[in-house]
Amino acid sequence: xxxxxxxxxxxxxxxxxxxxxxxxxxxxxxxxxxxxxxxxxxxxxxxxxxxxxxxxxxxxxxxxxxxxxxxxxxxxxxxxxxxxxxxxxxxxxxxxxxxxxxxxxxxxxxxxxxxxxxxxxxxxxxxxxxxxxxxxxxxxxxxxxxxxxxxxxxxxxxxxxxxxxxxxxxxxxxxxxxxxxxxxxxxxxxxxxxxxxxxxxx
Amino acid sequence: xxxxxxxxxxxxxxxxxxxxxxxxxxxxxxxxxxxxxxxxxxxxxxxxxxxxxxxxxxxxxxxxxxxxxxxxxxxxxxxxxxxxxxxxxxxxxxxxxxxxxxxxxxxxxxxxxxxxxxxxxxxxxxxxxxxxxxxxxxxxxxxxxxxxxxxxxxxxxxxxxxxxxxxxxxxxxxxxxxxxxxxxxxxxxxxxxxxxxxxxxxxxxxxxxxxxxxxxxxxxxxxxxxxxxxxxxxxxxxxxxxxxxxxxxxxxxxxxxxxxxxxxxxxxxxxxxxxxxxxxxxxxxxxxxxxxxxxxxxxxxxxxxxxxxxxxxxxxxxxxxxxxxxxxxxxxxxxxxxxxxxxxxxxxxxxxxxxxxxxxxxxxxxxxxxxxxxxxxxxxxxxxxxxxxxxxxxxxxxxxxxxxxxxxxxxxxxxxxxxxxxxxxxxxxxxxxxxxxxxxxxxxxxxxxxxxxxxxxxxxxxxxxxxxxxxxxxxxxxxxxxxxxxxxxxxxxxxxxxxxxxxxxxxxxxxxxxxxxxxxxxxxxxxxxxxxxxxxxxxxxxxxxxxxxxxxxxxxxxxxxxxxxxxxxxxxxxxxxxxxx
Numbered sequence: 001x002x003x004x005x006x007x008x009x010x011x012x013x014x015x016x017x018x019x020x021x022x023x024x025x026x027x028x029x030x031x032x033x034x035x036x037x038x039x040x041x042x043x044x045x046x047x048x049x050x051x052x053x054x055x056x057x058x059x060x061x062x063x064x065x066x067x068x069x070x071x072x073x074x075x076x077x078x079x080x081x082x083x084x085x086x087x088x089x090x091x092x093x094x095x096x097x098x099x100x101x102x103x104x105x106x107x108x109x110x111x112x113x114x115x116x117x118x119x120x121x122x123x124x125x126x127x128x129x130x131x132x133x134x135x136x137x138x139x140x141x142x143x144x145x146x147x148x149x150x151x152x153x154x155x156x157x158x159x160x161x162x163x164x165x166x167x168x169x170x171x172x173x174x175x176x177x178x179x180x181x182x183x184x185x186x187x188x189x190x191x192x193x194x195x196x197x198x199x200x201x202x
Numbered sequence: 203x204x205x206x207x208x209x210x211x212x213x214x215x216x217x218x219x220x221x222x223x224x225x226x227x228x229x230x231x232x233x234x235x236x237x238x239x240x241x242x243x244x245x246x247x248x249x250x251x252x253x254x255x256x257x258x259x260x261x262x263x264x265x266x267x268x269x270x271x272x273x274x275x276x277x278x279x280x281x282x283x284x285x286x287x288x289x290x291x292x293x294x295x296x297x298x299x300x301x302x303x304x305x306x307x308x309x310x311x312x313x314x315x316x317x318x319x320x321x322x323x324x325x326x327x328x329x330x331x332x333x334x335x336x337x338x339x340x341x342x343x344x345x346x347x348x349x350x351x352x353x354x355x356x357x358x359x360x361x362x363x364x365x366x367x368x369x370x371x372x373x374x375x376x377x378x379x380x381x382x383x384x385x386x387x388x389x390x391x392x393x394x395x396x397x398x399x400x401x402x403x404x405x406x407x408x409x410x411x412x413x414x415x416x417x418x419x420x421x422x423x424x425x426x427x428x429x430x431x432x433x434x435x436x437x438x439x440x441x442x443x444x445x446x447x448x449x450x451x452x453x454x455x456x457x458x459x460x461x462x463x464x465x466x467x468x469x470x471x472x473x474x475x476x477x478x479x480x481x482x483x484x485x486x487x488x489x490x491x492x493x494x495x496x497x498x499x500x501x502x503x504x505x506x507x508x509x510x511x512x513x514x515x516x517x518x519x520x521x522x523x524x525x526x527x528x529x530x531x532x533x534x535x536x537x538x539x540x541x542x543x544x545x546x547x548x549x550x551x552x553x554x555x556x557x558x559x560x561x562x563x564x565x566x567x568x569x570x571x572x573x574x575x576x577x578x579x580x581x582x583x584x585x586x587x588x589x590x591x592x593x594x595x596x597x598x599x600x601x602x603x604x605x606x607x608x609x610x611x612x613x614x615x616x617x618x619x620x621x622x623x624x625x626x627x628x629x630x631x632x633x634x635x636x637x638x639x640x641x642x643x644x645x646x647x648x649x650x651x652x653x654x655x656x657x658x659x660x661x662x663x664x665x666x667x668x669x670x671x672x673x674x675x676x677x678x679x680x681x682x683x684x685x686x687x688x689x690x691x692x693x694x695x696x697x698x699x700x701x702x703x704x705x706x707x708x709x710x711x712x713x714x715x716x717x718x719x720x721x722x723x724x725x726x727x728x729x730x731x732x733x734x735x736x737x738x739x740x741x742x743x744x745x746x747x748x749x750x751x752x753x754x755x756x757x758x759x760x761x762x763x764x765x766x767x768x769x770x771x772x773x774x775x776x777x778x779x780x781x782x783x
């Protein structure tokens with residue numbers, strides 16, 4: 001089973017949220033952002049090259065031009081490989097753990113798996129980033145003391161953290177529903193109780 | 203809780219039989235290790251499991267049945283398999299079944315003694331997790347960075363669910379020793395059942411390593427006995443040894459070699475990894491050293507080097523002379539105290555003169571010395587780099603002397619000025635109470651003190667200029683030496699074996715696992731593929747970094763600047779110097 005819906009991120013870009021139910025004990029949430037836009041790429045490249053050309057006309061050293069080419073290429077590679085995240089996936093498997101995967105635009109994938117035994121709780125956190133934003137994060141148990149928290153792991157780092165406090169009431173309620181439902185799911189499987197019934201579709 | 207069955211991918215095509223593995227009740231997961239094929243005698247299977255259990259200290263049992271329909275569905279086999287549950291009682295009893303031509307498996311787990319609250323004997327939800335047995339066996343799980351103090355062994359066995367899976371597979375290595383060519387009573391199917399994985403070269407190396415290690419350990423103990431001989435501990439010699447970075451490096455290498463060739467076996471994987479890292483680092487070092495040696499001794503490069511060395515030293519001395527003459531005039535338009543300027547300049551010039559004559563006295567022997575030094579490259583590149591650093595230190599000894607004279611003079615003036623400044627304000631330093639007290643001075647004391655203060659403050663710029671110039675020169679030399687030491691430390695401490703392992707066999711160093719959901723059909727158990735998440739390179743280097751020989755500066759930038767300002771001597775290339783400070 002699969003359904004899709006779209007949100008806006010904090011800068012106004014489009015985000016698509018996709019949910020997949022593999023079985024009652026295994027669900028997947030997938031947030032994907034649009035691909036690298038050609039307009040942005042063209043604008044940045046043109047700016048760098050025009051600046052380089054301006055410098056070149058001033059000091060007449062052709063090193064500047066080749067340096068500009070290298071800077072653009074390396075910058076693009078670095079951006080695609082380390083910054084631009086195409087898709088972030090949250091896989092929740094009952095009584096096994098939570099897996100977070102971010103796939104970068106260059107194809108690199110980085111995966112973190114958190115075992116259910118280490119998860120203390122899943123919460124919605126509030127942060128102030130020019131305005132109030134909400135994001136989902138996982139609290140990890142501290143092995144030393146039973147009540148302590150050793151680490152706070154934000155989920156959907158690049159995407160949901162940017163969900164703006166949505167003007168549209170409907171979207172806001174959708175988001176709250178999604179987050180609250182995810183929290184419920186993880187809490188349930190964490191407490192080893194019976195699973196909560198499937199949420200009604202958005 | 204959902205029942206998780208960890209199933210090895212290598213058994214997916216095995217014939218029907220019994221599932222052998224470990225049941226972890228806390229996580230309600232069943233780790234399947236192997237499949238026992240028909241025909242077997244139940245008693246023999248139980249005996250084998252008891253043997254394995256004794257050897258591996260893991261409670262291994264028959265978990266259920268495995269049914270692989272190759273031809274038409276056999277009704278009789280199904281009943282027979284169900285009947286087996288009566289012989290090998292296990293709770294819950296797993297029934298895995300793979301149909302012909304279908305990708306999807308059916309899986310049932312029946313519990314006999316169900317808690318009364320649930321009523322009739324029920325079936326659990328089952329989740330199939332496939333794992334690659336070979337990779338899981340060979341990989342070494344690294345706990346996350348958040349919990350660094352976790353010890354391997356029993357601690358991990360009680361740790362999280364996946365560590366238990368890894369631990370179970372790693373410990374039941376005994377089970378995987380038999381392959382299908384063995385004439386044993388029980389036929390098993392696991393990752394090595396097509397033949398035990400081994401290499402003749404590795405076996406030969408294992409056989410040969412014992413005597414070689416013993417021999418080399420004897421040799422090394424002889425060398426270390428000679429090096430601790432009392433002749434080397436007489437006063438001037440021991441002082442010189444402690445100042446030469448070559449000796450430190452030799453000592454460090456000797457320790458490392460002793461560790462590698464010690465006849466004791468490595469106790470845990472991290473120690474084994476450390477030994478392997480050291481061995482690779484030593485081998486690389488020697489290989490680089492031999493390359494350097496062949497480069498040096500080809501085409502008479504040593505002669506050219508020796509011919510170039512004396513003119514360079516001469517040139518440096520000449521430049522220094524020019525610099526001093528410039529300082530003795532009006533450097534950068536500053537007006538110095540002429541008399542003091544002349545005295546200092548002449549003093550340093552005489553020193554340079556002495557230095558030049560010393561170099562010329564040495565010049566006939568330099569080629570021979572260099573030739574012998576070049577031979578040391580066969581001990582390793584790091585040794586020859588350390589020797590280079592020592593040679594630089596020796597050849598720039600005059601700069602060091604100038605720096606010390608300048609720093610001492612400057613230091614004296616700074617201290618004099620600070621105490622006279624207190625006198626000027628009618629205060630003094632109380633040594634007993636470690637604080638500044640006010641004090642009433644006589645008129646002549648005040649007069650003399652103020653006079654001296656004025657003299658010192660007017661002479662300070664001249665001294666400070668000399669100090670500044672020679673400190674800059676000294677810092678230049680120290681920077682060059684520091685770079686050489688950095689290179690040596692890099693070769694010494696880089697865990698090359700671990701990095702190579704990460705590059706070629708990423709599964710050997712596991713940071714954790716990742717799951718992939720396989721194709722799914724409604725009504726069938728969920729199938730997941732467990733893959734190994736390799737350790738990032740940064741953590742490999744961080745975890746397996748070898749300790750370096752420890753001739754690092756322990757200064758912070760702030761303390762260095764403070765020392766430079768107050769004219770205290772800096773020894774950034776010697777830890778011993780730090781302690782004296």
